Amino acid sequence: MKHFFFIHRSYFPTTQSTVHSPQSAVMIKVKPEHLDEIRKHGEETYPHECCGFLIGEKDGETNVLRIVHRANNEWTKTDERESQANRYLITPEQARRAEMAAREQGLGVIGYYHSHPDHPAQPSGFDLDHSCWPTDSYIIVAVEKGRASVLNSFTKPDYEKFAPEEILLEEQP
Numbered sequence: 001m002k003h004f005f006f007i008h009r010s011y012f013p014t015t016q017s018t019v020h021s022p023q024s025a026v027m028i029k030v031k032p033e034h035l036d037e038i039r040k041h042g043e044e045t046y047p048h049e050c051c052g053f054l055i056g057e058k059d060g061e062t063n064v065l066r067i068v069h070r071a072n073n074e075w076t077k078t079d080e081r082e083s084q085a086n087r088y089l090i091t092p093e094q095a096r097r098a099e100m101a102a103r104e105q106g107l108g109v110i111g112y113y114h115s116h117p118d119h120p121a122q123p124s125g126f127d128l129d130h131s132c133w134p135t136d137s138y139i140i141v142a143v144e145k146g147r148a149s150v151l152n153s154f155t156k157p158d159y160e161k162f163a164p165e166e167i168l169l170e171e172q173p
């Protein structure tokens, strides 16, 4: 799956120093309903890709997800090779609004999610080039024939490649 992704970051000062001393998030802590929201979004936009922001906070090397913030897929080109079925585009304006929404809650953008309609929940080469910073979480949900299936999270510890990221389910007390 190929995507264009514009990244606008300003909230976490640590992103400034990650080039020389990357600190990768080793896991993302979520509530079951967060994953339900991502799966639901992917099913709603099927056969197109859905996309959005993961808003939350950092707890050491753990990303703690608080809000699943939907984005619109603004990819416009449609031909036999490229369409919203295998591309997504998040505009800088959407990223700016998500950052603002996060900051209003005292949170930040800790990552991104998108769906792979009828394609495995594994990042593509283009995802690698247009995805996230080393401390971010990158969730991909596969949607097979309209039904959400496998959901994986990744991080990019050194910019060079994705590494699977553990998803820790935070159950209700």
Ligand SMILES: [Zn+2]
Binding pocket: 001, 002, 003, 114, 115, 116, 123, 124, 127, 140
């Ligand atoms: Zn993808």
